[in-house]
Amino acid sequence: MRIGTKREMGGFYIYLNLLLYISLILSSASSNDLQVLLKLKSSLIRPKASGLEDWEFSSSPSAHCQFSGVICDEDFRVVALNVSFAPLFGAISPEIGLLNKLANLTIVSVNLTGRIPTEMWNLTSLKIFNISNNAFSGSFPGEILTGMAQLEILDAYNNNLTGLLPTEVANLKNLKHLSFGGNYFTGEIPEKYSDIQSLEYLGLNANGLTGKIPGFLGRLKNLKRLFLGYFNAFHGGIPPELGSLTQLEILDMASCNLTGEIPESLGNLKYLQQLFLQQNYLTGRIPSQLSGLVSLKTLDLSINELTGEIPERFSALQNITLINLFLNKLHGSIPSYVSDFPHLEVLQLWRNSFTGGLPENLGRNGKLCRLDVSSNHLTGLIPLDLCKGGALEDLILMGNFFFGPLPEELGNCKSLFKIRVTKNQLNGTIPPEIFNLPSLSLVELDSNFFSGELPPEMSAASIDQLKFSNNRISGEIPRAIRNLRSLQVLELERNKLSGEFPVEIFDIKVLSKINISDNNITGEIPPSISRCTSLTSIDFSKNSLSGEIPKGIHKLESLSNLNLSRNQLRGEIPAEMENMTSLSTLDISYNNFTGRIPNAGQFLFFDDSWFNGNPNLCPPSGVHCPALVNQSSGSSHGHAPTFTASKLMVTIITSIMLNGN
Amino acid sequence: MAAPIWAWAFCVAITLLPSVLGNSEGDALYTLRRSLTDPDNVLQSWDPTLVNPCTWFHITCNQDNRVTRVDLGNSNLSGHLVPVLGKLEHLQYLELYKNNIQGTIPTELGNLKSLISLDLYNNNISGTIPPSLGKLKSLVFLRLNDNRLTGPIPRELVGISSLKVVDVSNNDLCGTIPTSGPFEHIPLNNFEKNSRLEGPELLGLASYDTNCS
Numbered sequence: 001m002r003i004g005t006k007r008e009m010g011g012f013y014i015y016l017n018l019l020l021y022i023s024l025i026l027s028s029a030s031s032n033d034l035q036v037l038l039k040l041k042s043s044l045i046r047p048k049a050s051g052l053e054d055w056e057f058s059s060s061p062s063a064h065c066q067f068s069g070v071i072c073d074e075d076f077r078v079v080a081l082n083v084s085f086a087p088l089f090g091a092i093s094p095e096i097g098l099l100n101k102l103a104n105l106t107i108v109s110v111n112l113t114g115r116i117p118t119e120m121w122n123l124t125s126l127k128i129f130n131i132s133n134n135a136f137s138g139s140f141p142g143e144i145l146t147g148m149a150q151l152e153i154l155d156a157y158n159n160n161l162t163g164l165l166p167t168e169v170a171n172l173k174n175l176k177h178l179s180f181g182g183n184y185f186t187g188e189i190p191e192k193y194s195d196i197q198s199l200e201y202l203g204l205n206a207n208g209l210t211g212k213i214p215g216f217l218g219r220l221k222n223l224k225r226l227f228l229g230y231f232n233a234f235h236g237g238i239p240p241e242l243g244s245l246t247q248l249e250i251l252d253m254a255s256c257n258l259t260g261e262i263p264e265s266l267g268n269l270k271y272l273q274q275l276f277l278q279q280n281y282l283t284g285r286i287p288s289q290l291s292g293l294v295s296l297k298t299l300d301l302s303i304n305e306l307t308g309e310i311p312e313r314f315s316a317l318q319n320i321t322l323i324n325l326f327l328n329k330l331h332g333s334i335p336s337y338v339s340d341f342p343h344l345e346v347l348q349l350w351r352n353s354f355t356g357g358l359p360e361n362l363g364r365n366g367k368l369c370r371l372d373v374s375s376n377h378l379t380g381l382i383p384l385d386l387c388k389g390g391a392l393e394d395l396i397l398m399g400n401f402f403f404g405p406l407p408e409e410l411g412n413c414k415s416l417f418k419i420r421v422t423k424n425q426l427n428g429t430i431p432p433e434i435f436n437l438p439s440l441s442l443v444e445l446d447s448n449f450f451s452g453e454l455p456p457e458m459s460a461a462s463i464d465q466l467k468f469s470n471n472r473i474s475g476e477i478p479r480a481i482r483n484l485r486s487l488q489v490l491e492l493e494r495n496k497l498s499g500e501f502p503v504e505i506f507d508i509k510v511l512s513k514i515n516i517s518d519n520n521i522t523g524e525i526p527p528s529i530s531r532c533t534s535l536t537s538i539d540f541s542k543n544s545l546s547g548e549i550p551k552g553i554h555k556l557e558s559l560s561n562l563n564l565s566r567n568q569l570r571g572e573i574p575a576e577m578e579n580m581t582s583l584s585t586l587d588i589s590y591n592n593f594t595g596r597i598p599n600a601g602q603f604l605f606f607d608d609s610w611f612n613g614n615p616n617l618c619p620p621s622g623v624h625c626p627a628l629v630n631q632s633s634g635s636s637h638g639h640a641p642t643f644t645a646s647k648l649m650v651t652i653i654t655s656i657m658l659n660g661n
Numbered sequence: 662m663a664a665p666i667w668a669w670a671f672c673v674a675i676t677l678l679p680s681v682l683g684n685s686e687g688d689a690l691y692t693l694r695r696s697l698t699d700p701d702n703v704l705q706s707w708d709p710t711l712v713n714p715c716t717w718f719h720i721t722c723n724q725d726n727r728v729t730r731v732d733l734g735n736s737n738l739s740g741h742l743v744p745v746l747g748k749l750e751h752l753q754y755l756e757l758y759k760n761n762i763q764g765t766i767p768t769e770l771g772n773l774k775s776l777i778s779l780d781l782y783n784n785n786i787s788g789t790i791p792p793s794l795g796k797l798k799s800l801v802f803l804r805l806n807d808n809r810l811t812g813p814i815p816r817e818l819v820g821i822s823s824l825k826v827v828d829v830s831n832n833d834l835c836g837t838i839p840t841s842g843p844f845e846h847i848p849l850n851n852f853e854k855n856s857r858l859e860g861p862e863l864l865g866l867a868s869y870d871t872n873c874s
Contacts, residue, residue, distance in 0.1 A: 442716060464706070465716065488718050512718065512732070536732045536756075537721075558734050560756065582734060584754065584778050584802060605801065605825040 033078045034064040036098045043093035044083070044112070051086040051110075077101035079125070084108040091115075097122040103150075109133040116156075120144040132157040132179070140180070142166025151175055157203060158182035165204070170195045179203035181227055186210070189228075194219045205252065206230040213253075215239035222247055229254035229276065237282070240265045248272050254300070255279040262301070267292035278324060279303040286330075291316040300324040302348065310335055322346040326372070334358060334373070339383075343367055345391070350374040357381070363388045372396040374420070382406060382426075387413035393439075396420045406431055406445075414438055422446040422467070429453070430473075435460050435484075446470050446491070454478050465489040469515070472496055477516070482507045493517040493539065501525065501545075506532040515539040517563070522546065525569075530555040537561040541587065545569055549588075554580050565589040565610075572596075573617075578603055586610055593617045596625055686728050687714040689745040697740035697762070703733065727751035734758045734780065741765075742786075747772035758804065759783040766805075771796040778802040782828065785809060790829070792817045799823055806830040806851070813873045814839060814858075830854050835873035837862035 034057075041055045055067045065072035071080035078099045088110040096105075097119030105123070108130055115138040116131070123129075124147040136159040145151065145168040152174050161183040169178060170192035178196070181203035188211030189204060199220050205227040213234050217226070218241030226245065228234075229252050237258050242251070243265025249272060258280035266275070267289030275293065278300040285308030286301065293299075296317050302324040309332030310325070320341050326348045333356035334349065342365050350372045357380025362368065366389025374396050381404040386392050392413050402424040410416065411433025419434070422444050429452030434443065436459045444467040453475030464486045476499030477492070487508050493515045500523030505511070511532050517539045524547030525540065535556050541563045548571030549564070560582050570592040577583070578601030586606055590613035597603060597611055599620030611617055618625035691709040699705075706718045715722035721730035728749050739761040746755075747769030754777060755770075762784040770779070771793025778801060779794070786808040794803070795817025803818070806828040813836030814829060824843035828851040835857035838844070852858055857873070 444716075464718070513721075536719075536734075558732070560730075560732065560754065581804070582756070582758070582780070 032098060033072075033076065034058070034061065036095045037064050037067060037070065037078065039095045040093055043095075044088050044090040044107075044110070046089035049087055049089040051088045052083065071104075073101060080104040080106075082106045083110060086110050088112065092117055094119040096120055099123065101125050104128040106130040107134070112136060114138075116141055116144070118144060121147050124148060124150075126151055127174075128153045130155040131159065134158075135160050137161065139163030140166050140185075142168035145169060145172060148172065149174070153177040155179045156183065160184060162186070165190055165193075165209075167192050169193065172196060172198075174198055177201040180207065181205040183207050188212070189214055189217070191216060193217070197221065199223055200247075201225045203227040205232070207232055210234065212236040213239055215241035218242050218244040220245060224248060225250040227252045229256045232256040234258060236260065238263055238266070238277070242266065243268045245269065246271070249295075250274040252276040253280070258282055260284075262287055262290070262306075264289040266290060269293060271295050273297045273319075276300045277304070282306060284308075286311055286325075288313050290314070293317060294319070296320055297343075298322040302326040302328065304328050306330060308332075315340070318342065320344055321367075324348045325352065326350040328352055330354065332356075334378075336361070338362065339364060341365060345369040348372045349376065350396070352376055354378055358383050362386060363392065365389070366391065368392055369415075370394040373400065374398040376400055378402060380404075382421075384409050386410070387416065390415055393417040394420075397424060398444075399423045401425055403427065405429070406434075406450075408433070410434060411437070416440050418442045418444075420444040421448065424448050426450060430455075430468075432457070435463070435480075438462065441465070443467065454481075456480060458483050461485045463487055464510075467491045468495065469493040470495075474498065476500070477502050477505065477521075479504050481505055484508065485510075487511055488534075489513045491515045492519065495519050497521060499523075503528055508532065510534050513537040516543065518542040520544055524548070525550055525564075527552060529553065533557065535559055536582075539563040540567065541565040543567050547571070549574055549577075551576070553577065556580070558582055561585045563587040564591065565613075567591050569593060573598060577601075589613045596620055684709075684711075684713055686749055687711065687717075689743075689748045690714050690717070690720065690728070690731070692743045692745050696743050697738045699736075699738055701737045703736045703738070721754075723751060725751075729775075730754040730756070732756045733760070736760055738762060739785075742767055742770075744769040746770060749773060751775050753777045753799075754780075756780045757784070761785055763787065765789075766791055766794075766810075768793045770794065773797060774799070776800055780804045781808065783807040787811065789813075790815055790834075794818060795820055797821060802826045804828045805832065808832050810834060812836075814852075819844060827851055834858045 037055060038057060041052050045051055062076045064070055065076055069082045070078055073079045079101050081102060084106060091112055091114030094117045096117055100122050102123050103125050105126060106128060112134040116136055118141045121144040126148045127150050129151060130153060132155045140161050151172050154175060155177060157179040164187040165180060165185050167190045175196050175198055178199060185207040189209060191214055194216035200222050202223060209232040213228060223245050224247050226248060234256050237260025240263035243263060248269045251272060254276045261284030262282055264287040267287060270292060272293050273295050275296060282304040286306055288311035291311060291313035294316060297319055298321060306328040315337035321343045322345060331353040334354055336359040339359035339361035344365055345367050346369060354376040357378060360383055362383045363386035368386060369391045370393055379401040382402055384407045386395060387409060393415055394417060398420050403426060405428030406426060408431045411431040414437060416437050417439050418441060427449040430450055432455030435455055440460050440463050442465045443463060446467050447470040450471040450473055454473065456478050458478060458480040463484045465488060469491045473495040477497060479502040481502060482504035485508060488510050489512060497519040501521060503526040506526060506528040512534045513536060521543040525545060527550040529550055530552030533556060536558050537560060545567040551574050553574060554576035559580060562583060565587045568591065572595035573593060575598050578598050580602055583602050587610045589610055593614045594616040596618045597620050687709055691707060694704045694707045713726045714720050714728060715726050719732045720728055723729050729751055730753060734756045741762060741764030744767040752773050753775050758780040765788030766786060768791040771791060776797045777799055780802060782804040789812030790810055792815035795815060798821060800821050801823050803824060804826060810832040814834060816839060819839050819842040821843060827847050830851055831854040834855040837859050838852050838861045840861045
């Protein structure tokens with residue numbers, strides 16, 4: 001250029017200065033970013049925490065661009081900062097505001113505390129602002145948003161933020177994702193939030209919000225996911241305007257104190273995949289218009305006060321995988337189209353007043369995983385094909401009027417985890433193959449009319465509870481029961497079992513509770529019982545057991561309840577039982593025990609009635625105890641009997657004394 | 662971020678059962694589970710998403726699905742007890758003996774109005790015996806021996822006429838041993854190995870409970 005007049009010279013110098021100034025800014029700015037990051041590091045990391053080891057001082061002005069989690073632009077300015085999943089435990093210092101070229105700030109799950117620095121208003125290039133899963137506290141400084149015109153994602157999920165929801169969010173014209181869920185915000189949802197037309201994701205769940213859910217949220221035409229539930233306590237109900245959110249895919253308003261009815265307009269949401277309204281106080285009927293939710297996969301209306309029936313037009317919900325309607329006041333029958341839903345995996349209708357039977361084809365879709373219809377008024381047969389696809393895990397039918405057998409097909413159901421059918425009218429034999437299922441954990445069949453015998457082969461090593469009480473099961477307890485290595489609870493009381501105790505049963509190391517009361521078991525109590533040291537409760541009452549109490553019984557140190565009443569047991573009470581400090585109940589009434597009741601240790605605290613009905617059992621002291629003459633028992637001291645007459649007298653006196661207690 | 666929300670796959674959704682279901686007993690027990698360390702996994706079956714804790718191992722319920730027994734003796738547990746245990750109004754047997762439980766006995770245990778047996782013996786429990794235990798009017802067994810308890814034996818226990826067994830031996834209690842009510846029949850060796858426990862109280866003018874609180 002030509003240096004001419006003085007003015008041109010001045011202009012030239014200004015130009016030069018400007019050049020110098022700009023290059024100075026550029027170079028100092030990038031070395032400033034290095035310094036800023038180092039400053040940030042010292043506040044991000046609490047003493048004794050560690051991380052960001054490679055963020056070290058260097059004389060090179062662009063060294064910081066190699067730091068882990070840092071991305072720079074061509075001028076060595078930091079444009080992205082991604083520090084996540086490290087236990088840093090510090091805070092963000094105000095210097096963050098100097099990184100004004102930052103477009104992506106993602107600091108997730110690093111245990112940060114403290115407040116969000118107001119200096120962040122300077123981050124005018126920010127597009128992604130994600131500080132989720134930390135412990136930031138205080139209010140959210142809405143003023144920092146005023147300059148962030150390009151912000152697309154604002155995610156502060158799961159922190160400890162308090163105060164009101166910032167209204168400044170409404171000015172963000174590019175915001176797609178807003179998550180304030182999982183904090184402690186209070187107050188109402190600001191009306192201005194309806195201005196954020198770009199919003200696709202709105203998460204305000206799990207806070208302490210109150211007030212009415214604003215109907216104007218229905219103006220957010222691009223909204224795909226709306227989360228308002230959990231711990232919020234709105235008053236009023238679901239605004240019908242939400243039916244205008246035509247792009248909505250997820251609507252989650254669970255557990256936020258909703259009352260009133262489910263608006264019919266929600267049926268317009270033809271892209272909705274997930275509708276969660278559970279655990280509220282919703283009343284009225286399930287609107288038939290919800291059959292318009294043709295994309296619906298998961299429907300949870302449980303724990304409300306809904307009445308009426310399952311709408312007939314729900315057959316249109318062909319994509320449904322989960323239906324939760326439990327704990328409501330619904331009635332009517334379970335529609336047969338339910339078995340035709342090609343993808344249905346979970347059906348939970350328990351605690352309603354449904355009548356009729358289960359659809360005959362239920363399970364034929366091959367995907368049924370969990371069925372719980374307990375506590376209704378259902379009847380009929382259990383469908384045969386529940387486990388057609390080998391996916392059934394939970395079969396729960398308790399408290400209904402189902403009759404007929406347990407389908408044999410269940411014996412092939414390798415996925416089966418729980419069978420709970422107590423309190424029905426089921427009969428027939430328990431399918432033997434059930435006792436070989438590899439995943440089975442709980443089999444609860446109490447209070448039915450099951451009959452027949454238990455199978456001679458059992459191999460299900462993961463069964464931990466067998467509850468068959470109050471049925472008509474006969475035959476012996478199979479020896480194979482010892483193969484049920486995980487068995488902790490065995491309840492067989494009130495059946496028609498006979499035969500002797502399989503000795504092997506006490507090989508099960510983890511057996512904790514055994515109840516065979518009110519059967520016809522004979523034979524002796526196997527001495528091997530003393531090896532089963534996990535036992536806490538034993539009830540063998542009301543059988544025909546003979547023999548003595550095994551001497552080693554005192555080794556059961558955790559035994560709390562021992563009921564042997566109403567058998568034909570004899571012999572003496574082992575004195576070692578005095579030391580069974582865990583034993584709080586010992587009922588041996590109505591047997592043929594002899595000798596003296598011990599009067600030390602634990603026996604000081606037992607009820608006298610627990611020894612009734614043993615004519616030859618003497619109280620600890622006092623009346624001379626008749627000598628024991630028992631031919632086959634080895635427990636007597638074998639001394640010669642006294643005069644028959646006085647023995648008779650003593651026996652009479654003793655029985656009068658004991659029965660008088 | 663959609664990720665944490667999407668983590669609620671429907672199989673988790675079906676397990677989102679709330680406490681409003683009257684599962685406050687399950688919640689209380691689950692709180693206990695979270696404050697215990699359980700190397701042998703005896704509490705593995707304690708699933709808080711079930712409607713009630715009645716299928717959990719080591720838990721017994723009555724006909725109304727209310728918890729009557731907690732049987733966790735000898736289970737290699739450590740950690741500490743929780744006040745919310747006091748909500749188990751139908752609990753009759755609280756068996757936590759022979760573990761390594763630390764911390765104190767919550768005063769809220771005095772709310773267990775059906776309690777028959779309180780067995781905390783052979784643990785590492787410290788602090789004092791809460792006087793609120795005097796409210797346990799059905800208590801028969803009170804065994805706190807072999808811990809590190811301090812302070813006096815609360816006089817309130819004298820009002821529990823059903824009490825048959827009291828064992829506080831091998832602690833660090835002070836003050837005097839009650840002698841009235843149920844304590845008339847408790848043998849003295851259930852109080853031994855408390856170096857600062859001063860022998861049975863003598864009703865009269867002498868005050869014996871100095872320096873003990």
